[in-house]
Amino acid sequence: xxAATRLLLPWSSRLSYTARKGIHTSPQxxxxxxxxxxxxxxxxxxxxxEFVKSDLYDGIPVYRVMDRDGxxxxxxxxxxxxxxxxxxxxxxMTLLNSMDKILYESQRQGRISFYMTNYGEExxxxxxxxxxxxxxxxxxxxxxxxxxxxxGFPLDQFMNQCYGNELDVGKGRQMPVHYGSKxxxxxxxxxxxxxxxxxxxxxxxxxxQQQKGLCVICYFGEGAASEGDAHAAFNFSATLExxxxxxxxxxxxxxxxxxxxxxxGDGIAGRGPAYGIQSxxxxxxxxxxxxxATRAAREICIRENRPILVEAMTYRIGHHSTSxxxxxxxxxxxxxxxxxxxxxxxxxxxxxxxxxxxxDAAEADWKKKSKTMVMQAxxxxxxxxxxxxxxxxxxxYEKMTPGLKEQMKEMEDHLVKYGDHYPLKNYAKANTPLE
Amino acid sequence: MLHRTLLRSATIxxxxxxxxxxxxxxxFLSSPKVFSRLSSHFTYVPDTVSPSEGETVRxxxxxxxxxxxxxxxxxxxxxxxxxxxxxxxxxFRCTLNLQEKHGKDRVFNTPxxxxxxxxxAIGLAVSGSTAIAEIQFADYIFPAxxxxxxxxAKFRYRCGNQFDCGKMTIRSPCSAxxxxxxxxxxxxxxxxxxxxxxxxxxxxxxxxxxxxxLSCIRSPDPCIFFEPKILYRTAVEMVPSKDxxxxxxxxxxxxxxxxxxLVGWGTQVHVLREVAQLAQDRLNVSCEVIDLVTIAPWDxxxxxxxxxxTGRLVIxxxxxxxxxxxxxxxxSVQKDCFLQLEAPVQRVAGHDTPFPHVFEPFYLPDKWRxxxxxxxxxxx
Numbered sequence: 001x002x003a004a005t006r007l008l009l010p011w012s013s014r015l016s017y018t019a020r021k022g023i024h025t026s027p028q029x030x031x032x033x034x035x036x037x038x039x040x041x042x043x044x045x046x047x048x049x050e051f052v053k054s055d056l057y058d059g060i061p062v063y064r065v066m067d068r069d070g071x072x073x074x075x076x077x078x079x080x081x082x083x084x085x086x087x088x089x090x091x092x093m094t095l096l097n098s099m100d101k102i103l104y105e106s107q108r109q110g111r112i113s114f115y116m117t118n119y120g121e122e123x124x125x126x127x128x129x130x131x132x133x134x135x136x137x138x139x140x141x142x143x144x145x146x147x148x149x150x151x152g153f154p155l156d157q158f159m160n161q162c163y164g165n166e167l168d169v170g171k172g173r174q175m176p177v178h179y180g181s182k183x184x185x186x187x188x189x190x191x192x193x194x195x196x197x198x199x200x201x202x203x204x205x206x207x208x209q210q211q212k213g214l215c216v217i218c219y220f221g222e223g224a225a226s227e228g229d230a231h232a233a234f235n236f237s238a239t240l241e242x243x244x245x246x247x248x249x250x251x252x253x254x255x256x257x258x259x260x261x262x263x264x265g266d267g268i269a270g271r272g273p274a275y276g277i278q279s280x281x282x283x284x285x286x287x288x289x290x291x292x293a294t295r296a297a298r299e300i301c302i303r304e305n306r307p308i309l310v311e312a313m314t315y316r317i318g319h320h321s322t323s324x325x326x327x328x329x330x331x332x333x334x335x336x337x338x339x340x341x342x343x344x345x346x347x348x349x350x351x352x353x354x355x356x357x358x359x360d361a362a363e364a365d366w367k368k369k370s371k372t373m374v375m376q377a378x379x380x381x382x383x384x385x386x387x388x389x390x391x392x393x394x395x396x397y398e399k400m401t402p403g404l405k406e407q408m409k410e411m412e413d414h415l416v417k418y419g420d421h422y423p424l425k426n427y428a429k430a431n432t433p434l435e
Numbered sequence: 436m437l438h439r440t441l442l443r444s445a446t447i448x449x450x451x452x453x454x455x456x457x458x459x460x461x462x463f464l465s466s467p468k469v470f471s472r473l474s475s476h477f478t479y480v481p482d483t484v485s486p487s488e489g490e491t492v493r494x495x496x497x498x499x500x501x502x503x504x505x506x507x508x509x510x511x512x513x514x515x516x517x518x519x520x521x522x523x524x525x526x527f528r529c530t531l532n533l534q535e536k537h538g539k540d541r542v543f544n545t546p547x548x549x550x551x552x553x554x555x556a557i558g559l560a561v562s563g564s565t566a567i568a569e570i571q572f573a574d575y576i577f578p579a580x581x582x583x584x585x586x587x588a589k590f591r592y593r594c595g596n597q598f599d600c601g602k603m604t605i606r607s608p609c610s611a612x613x614x615x616x617x618x619x620x621x622x623x624x625x626x627x628x629x630x631x632x633x634x635x636x637x638x639x640x641x642x643x644x645x646x647x648x649l650s651c652i653r654s655p656d657p658c659i660f661f662e663p664k665i666l667y668r669t670a671v672e673m674v675p676s677k678d679x680x681x682x683x684x685x686x687x688x689x690x691x692x693x694x695x696x697l698v699g700w701g702t703q704v705h706v707l708r709e710v711a712q713l714a715q716d717r718l719n720v721s722c723e724v725i726d727l728v729t730i731a732p733w734d735x736x737x738x739x740x741x742x743x744x745t746g747r748l749v750i751x752x753x754x755x756x757x758x759x760x761x762x763x764x765x766x767s768v769q770k771d772c773f774l775q776l777e778a779p780v781q782r783v784a785g786h787d788t789p790f791p792h793v794f795e796p797f798y799l800p801d802k803w804r805x806x807x808x809x810x811x812x813x814x815x
Contacts, residue, residue, distance in 0.1 A: 137562065171595040180594045187561060188594030192585045198551045199586070202558020202566070209515070209540060209564060228578070232551030239546055240555075395596045396631045398655035401684070401732040 059266040062313055063293060064283040068342055070350025072288075079292055081130075083357050089130050089287065090352060091366060092150045093122040093345050098370045099145075099155065100318070102378055103162060103176075107322040111382065112162045114176045120285070120317030122146050123344025124249050127290025128310075131298060132217060137207070138186045139200040139218040141193065142177055143249065147219070151184040155373055159381030166387045166428040171395070194220060194227030197246070201233045201307075204242035208305050215243040215301050217294075222311075223254025225268045234275040237307035245297045246277070246309045249284065251316035256329040269311035277309045284312030285344040288351070315342070388430035400435055408434075475613060475665060476801045477705040481672030482640040491673035496666045499641035499674045500529045500606070503648040504567060506678045508537045511565050513602075514652070516542045518552055518569030526571060527608055527667050553579035553605065557587050560600035560657070567652055573609035573661055574618040580626070587657040588632030601655040606648070608664035609637070610702055610753050611799055615664075616792035622701070622754035622785075624730045627659055628763065634658040634683055635730040639704040641670045646681030647728070654683060663701040686734035688741065692723035695747040695809050698738060698764060700727040703751050703800065710805040717806070720813050730760055738764065739771050746777035747812040751800045756784040778815035781808035 036045055065077045072078045081089075100117040107115040118125065125146025132138075138147055145158070157169065161179050164172030170180060170188065180188025187196070187203075200218035207214050224230060225248055237244050248268040252259055265271060272279025278300065282293045290312055297308035315338040319326045326335070352358035393400060393408040400408070415422060484491060494502065508514045516530055516537075522544045524531035534542035545552050552568050559566040570576045576583070583605070591599035611620045627635045634656050638644035644662065651658035689704065690711050697707040704726045711722035723741050727733060742748050748768055750761035765780040783800040791798055 169595050169597060170593065173595065174593050178593070180597055182594075182597040187598055190586065190589070190593060192581060195554060195582060195586050198554025198582070199558035199561065201551075202555035202560075203562040204558070205515075205555070206513075206559045206562035206564040209513070210562075229550055229554055229582075232546075232548045232554060235546045235548065236551045236555055240543070395592045397634075397732075398591070398599070398601060403732055403735070 054265055060269045060279070060281045060311075062281050062283050063289050064286045065288040065292060066286055066347065066351055068347060070347050070352075070354055072351075077288075077292065079288055079295070081288075081291070083355075085130065086348075086352060087357065089126045089150065090345075090348050090358065091370070092129075092146060093126050093287075093348065094366065095155075095370045095374070096122055096125070096146045096149045097345060098367075098374050099149075099158060102371075102374050103159075104318075104322065106378065107176075112176050114322055115162065116142055116177045116321045117318035118143055118145055120315050120338055120343065121249055121251060123287040123348065124247070124284040124290055124312040124314055126150050126344075127287040128217065128219075128245075128247055128294040128312075131291045131294035133214065133298075135185060135212075136214050136298070137200075137203055137216045139196040139203070139216065140186065140189055141196065141220045141224055141249075142189050142191070143221070144219045145177065145179065148179055148181060148184060148186050151181075151186065153179070153181055153184055153186070155377035156380060157181070159377045160384070163381045163384065164386060165381055165384035167381075167384055168387070171391045172387045173392075193224040194229035196220070197224075197227075197229050197233035198236060201237045201240070201242050201244055204237065204244035204307075205240055208241070208243055213302060215245060215298050217245040217247055219247045219249060221254060222248060222250040222252075222259060222268055223257065223262055225271075226254075226262055234271065234277060234307070234309070238276040241305045242307055243301040243305050244307045245294065245301060246272075246307060247294070248309070248311045249314060250311055251284075251314045253316050253320070253326075253330070255320045255324060256326075258330075267311055267313075269309060272309035277307050279309040279311070281311045281313060284314030285342050285347060287344055287348045314344075317343075385428040386426050387428055388434075389424075389427050390430065390434050394434050475669065476611075476796070476799050477702060478709055479666070479669045479671075479705055480708050481670070482642040484642055484673065484675055488675040488677070488679070490676045492676050493671065494641050494674040495668050496638070496641045496644050496662065496670040497527055497529045497668065499645040499670075500648055500662065501531055501533065502674070502676075503645040503652075504530065504533060505536065507565070507567065507649060507652045508533065508541065510678065511652075513563060514541070514565035514567060515559065516567045516569070517545050517555070519547050519571050520544060521569050525569065527664060529606070529662075529667075530569070549575055549578040550582055553582035553587065556603040556605065557582060557590065557600045557657075560603040561590070561598055564602065565652060566600075566603040568603065568605050570605060570607040572619055572621075572664075573607040573623050574621045576605070576607055576623060576659075579605075583627070583633065583657075583659070584630045588630045590632075590657070592632060599655070600657050604648075604651045604654075604658045604660055606660045606662060608667070609661040610663040610665065611790070611795065612665045613795065614792065615790070617789045619664075620753075620790040620795075622661070622752065624661060624700075625754055625758060625760045625763075628731045628733075628760050630731075632657070633731060635661070636683055636728065637661045637663065637701040637730065638666075638728070639663075639670075639701060639726050640666070641672050641674050643681060643687075643726075643728070644670075645674055646679050647683070649678065650680040650683050653680065658683070661701070665702055681728075684729045684732050684734055686728055686737040687726045688723065688737065689726055690722065690724040692721035692745065694721045694745055695749060695812055696723045696725060696738070696741040696745045697749050697751070697805070697809070698725045698727055699751045700730065701753075703753060706800070706802050706805060707751060709802045710809060713802060713806050714809045718810060718813060720809060722809065727764075733760075733764070735767060735771070738768065742768050742772045743775045746775050747781075747815075748776075749781040749783065749805060749808045749812055751783040751805050751808075753785050753799060755787045756782060757787050759784050778812040781812050783808045 129150035160168040162176035204216040269281040556566040556568040714720040761782040
């Protein structure tokens, strides 16, 4: 009798757990003797030798709101955002596009060292950013500048970072496009891929603990999803019940590597359920679909303290970076197809035009205005000096260590003697003492 | 998974080794051969604290660490403890009863994934929580190397001090344990010493473990706290009950002397204490014994002042010789104390091999190898 009770214990505790969690339990659960008792999984027996096949079903469907002509397919899916919000979204996308063009060209001319454009993925940035609250924390990869643009990061700041000038809040230490803004709650970008994903989970756990009613969104590409850190993050977020939105930009390529060399499952969204994560796939070129999915994801993860995975299907229209010529591994026709027939910017414009909120005159006017703004910020940033070279030594630790002070002093002495051989005239001199 | 199985037996052996010796009357088990495998290569010398430190309680190192975390959790409501198997008290008992006391949302198990643990810790710290993470053995910190070296260490620097992860601390058992072989014995401090932005701290005693761990947890910089696991139960002394901190970056002179400076950290400090006595007895040489305490940023001043006085330096560490942290100290000392040096700096370390199982007695920089280095330095 006692032995039987002990044997049943795991079941009774699981029943209460699932009841508390509101997880669906099948009717068979009552015939407990019939069910396997293994602690590692909840499942029935089978006498049929059968492998679960990964390729016998159509992939997870791609959720969309409007067609390529900007027409809403099901009226109940139209988020019916207010006009000024939609205009802000559209202007953020196009302003980003203008900035991309000018900074890409400036790299070609050797004026900045590096750049990465956002062509074709503007809808994923803006649609998701618009669905978040301003205090939700953002962790990105590097192709999410539109999120900052939507949140109001000034053009000057984008440019200051790319030039690494004395006004850059990052103090000129990182490569271009490694933006960050504490004020806008956008955690500074770093180059190592995937590292931000488990970090974002940690921040989400802190939010849950602090009962902030906020979520964390973490962006990454489909290539980065192959990193071990992605696996770590998905699993931690589920087991530790964190309010986080994983937002995957699946643009078909990781530099030159096409997705069929990246994975063989049903994309990234297909992995979510295996971790116990609710998942959805959306048309990343449909800004309103991205908005709806992100908004719903945000509500679920805050209400239920659980992660959500959003996979936005899109296409990387530009080269990977200024160090890459993508014609070496994909056809120009393929790129042209996406650029001309399924672009997030043109689609949202059509939606606005259907609603009579935008027209050719407004377009021409905004194009001119945005270009002028970008050029002005560009010219301002280029004129500025680089930061004081001694800022190379600060912020390694909160306070400079004796060893670092010594190295800075050595460099100062060196420059007294050899300063002629260094580009000192391009660097500012800080007014405040460094520590 | 293998390491978890191994570790159970390792912990149990540790816990029971003394017991077995006493209880088992079997001649074979109590034969000198078996004893030599189980006995440690050092004699622990407890730290003493002055009566001004207030009430003290007898504790071993794992209890002192547990006590430090308990204090940190009580004084900082944002603090959380997590890692593999910490909820039930940890495989070395360091987190015993903390979940019961502070709640399941503050002391919890993570999935078995070191890179996840480190990344999660960074994220907590970025959002203002105090993260106290455990890596079950220092040998398994390498999957988290990218998160620690590329991310934690560079977080503040790369964003111009807009964000930081200073509120994170990684605790991890390290160093030799008698039979830990390749993956339960490593001393990886030198890998991290080469990374600007991290602080690396190793205590020698229960008293230091508590004070230093509290400093690491409250430090504004990310810290790695390596705990010599052989000391968990061996290091027993009277530890102040109060909340106290020991400074990071400050070495301790444990024995004053005037002929040779001996520098080590962690378990090795106790080896060096014995070496000082042996050198006195056998060579009539007076040694100054220094516990470096902090690997990064290390206390150059204390070491330089000692070497300028003694003119001779012996550095000893369990980690392999080549590019071990001894190399950094030796190079720095020869640059700054060149005129005072009477002999080449001696380094006694683990050999440049993986850490072996049955050969451990021949691998470690034990007191006899250190004594020989003292003799060479004195007779140079």
